[in-house]
Amino acid sequence: MTETLLNHLPTDFAAWHPLGQAVSLFFATFVLEDAAALGAGLIIGTEGIGWAVAFWSCFLGIWMGDTGLYALARGLGRPWFECSRFAKHTTAVTRSEAWFQRRGLGLLVFSRMLPGARLPTYLAAGFLRVPLAPFLLITGLASFAWTALVLVLSRPVGAWLRTYFELTAGGVLLVAGGIVVTLLTAGLVRRLPWRRWREDAAIAFQRWTRWEFWPAWLFYPPVALWCLWLAIKYRGLSLPAAANPGIFTGGLVGESKMTTLTQLMRTSPKFTATAALIKAGSADERVGELRSACAELDIELPFILKPDQGQRGAGVRLIRTWSQAADYLHHSRAPMLVQRYAPGPFEVGVFYYRFPDEERGHVFAVTEKVFPELAGDGVSTLEELVTSDARARLMRRVYLTRFAARRTEVPAAGTRIRLVESGNHAQGCVFRDGRHLLTPALEQRIDEISRKLEGFHIGRFDIRYRDQMSFARGEAFDIVELNGAAAEATSIYDPGNSLGQAYRTLFQQWELVFAMGAANRRAGHRAASWRQVLREWLRYRRLAAGYAVAD
Secondary structure (H helix, E strand, O other): OHHHHHHOOOOOHHHOOHHHHHHHHHHHOOOOHHHHHHHHHHHEOOOOEOHHHHHHHHHHHHHHHHHHHHHHHHHHHHHHHHHOHHHHHHHHHHHHHHHHHHHHHHHHHHHHHOOOOHHHHHHHHHHOOOOHHHHHHHHHHHHHHHHHHHHHHHHHHHHHHHHHHHHHHHHHHHHHHHHHHHHHHHHHHHHOOHHHHHHHHHHHHHHHHOHHHOOHHHHOHHHHHHHHHHHHHHOOOOHHHHOOOOOHHHHOOOOOHHHHHHHHHHHOHHHEOOEEEEOOOOHHHHHHHHHHHHHHHOOOOOEEEEEOOOOOOOOOEEEOOHHHHHHHHHHOOOOEEEEEOOOOOEEEEEEEEOOOOOOOOEEEEEEEEEOOEEEOOOOOOHHHHHHHOOOHHHHHHHHHHHOHHHOOOOOOOOOEEEOOOOOOHHHOOEEEEOHHHOOHHHHHHHHHHHHOOOOOOEEEEEEEEOOHHHHHOOOOOEEEEEEOOOOOOHHHHOOOOOHHHHHHHHHHHHHHHHHHHHHHHHOOOOOOOHHHHHHHHHHHHHHHOOOOOOO
16 A cells, blocks of 8 residues: 555655645545655655655644544534434443543554554544543644654665554454454344334335325326327417416416415405415514414414415414414425414315306316324324324325324324324325215305406315315305416325326316416417426425425
8 A cells, every 4th residue: 555655656746845745745644644654754855855844744634634533423423323223322322431531542542553443443532522632632642753753764664664554454454344244243233123124115015006105207207298298289388377367377386375365365255264475584573474464364373374385285384382383484484374274174175177268167076185093092102003004104204204203102092193284195185086075056156256266267276164064055165275277186096096097087187277278378368488387396396495394
C-alpha cells in the first residue's frame, strides 16, 4: 500500500508551492495515513519538501481523520441505534460506556501504535460518547508523537516500517473479521426479525394478488392508453380540462375545494357541510383566523381541517382539540379549509354527469364507503390487532403510520378503534358498489343540486348522512366535497369486482369526460392546455409533500 502511494507522487513534487505540498499531503492522510507520513518522511530533503510542511500536514490530517471517525459514530451511528430495533440493548451500551470511561482512554493511545486498530477504536469512542475534550487531547498528543516518530524513522528504517504497517493492519483486520463472523454465527443471526420479514413478505404477496391494492404505475397504464385513444377520437388531449368550465382545469388538478363549496353553500346550503378558507400565512395568524371563522359560522369541535387543494384524502384530519388545530396549522403553510364535521356514520360517493344540451343529468355510479374498525381484546397491541385482521393487514403501513404513537398501546377489551376518518380508498376506507342505495328521489335531488352549479357537468359528490330512509328520499345529507373531471367512479374498488369490470367502468367514465369536454368545446369553452395541467400537477405534488398524515 505504501509503495503504491509513493509511486503516484509526482516527479516534480519539489516544484510545487509549499501550500500545494501541504494540501496534497493533508488529504493523502485521509486515504492511508501511515503511508502518507512514511512517504513524506522519505522525500524530506530529497524532493525539496521541508520538515515543517511534512510534519504539520500529516499531523493535522491524521488528527482530523481520527476526529471525523469519532464524529461519524457519535452523530449518525448512535442516533440510528437509538431509533432501531436494537435500542432495547441500551443497558448493555450504558455498561460499555462506563467501562470505556474507566479504561478505554488508554486504548486510544495503544490503537495509534497499531495500524488497523484505529478505525474500530475511534468509532467505538464516538458511539459510546467519550467526552470530546479528552478524546481530542489524547488523540492529538498521540498523533503528534506518532507523526514525529514516523518522519524521523522513515529514512533509516523505512522498509521495516512499511512491512510493519502492512502486517499489523492486515492482522488486525483479519482478527476483527473473525470476531464479526463469530458474533454473527453465535447469536446475531438468531436476533434478526425473521418472523416480521416473513409476515411482510406474505402481506406483500397478498396485495399483489388483489388488484385493488396495486400501485398506480401498475394499474393505470391501460387507462392511460385508453385516454390517448380518446384524445385521438375526440381530437384533443386536454379535453377533460373543458369538461367543467366552471372549475379550474375542469377539476383535473389544482382546483380550489373552497370555490366549489362556496357555490354549494350559496345554492344548496341545506345539503352542504359549512366550510371556510384559512389562507396561507404564519401559524399564529391562521389560528386566529380559524377561531374567527368557527365563531362566525358556528362551527364547533370536532371539525375537519384539510388542504384547499388535495387529492386521495391527503391531509384530511379530524380535529378534536384546539391544540391539535394549532399543531396542524404549524405543520403546513398551504391554504386550508375548516369544515363542519358531518359524523355520518354513513358516507357515499355519487358520480354524476349531464351534457350541456340535456335538461336532466344522470348518476353513473354510487360508492358505499365503509370505515373499518377493530375491537380491542385487552391483550394484543394495536399493531398486532391490525396485523391479525384479514383486510386491515393489507393496509398496515397506512394504518400504523396514522397510529404511530399508539402502535404499542393495548386497547381494553371491547374498545372499538376506527382506523380511518377520511372516506378515501388510499387512506384505508373500504369501498363497495352502492348502486342499491340510489332511488329516483335521491337521483332527482342530486340533479337539482348539480344544475344550480354554474359550469359543472361531471364529477363526484362525497356525501355523509345519518338516516338511510331520509337519505333515500333525498331529504337529509351533507355534501362534504365535490370533485371534478379527475374524480373516479370509486365503486370499481368493490372487492367483488373483477379487474375487467373495473377497467370497463373506467373506460366508460373517461369516454364521458372526453365527450363532455368536446361538447363544451363546441359551445365555445376553451380547455386549459396540457402544459398548464402538467405545471399544476407538479405544483400540487410539491404542496402535498408538506401535508400532514391523514386521518
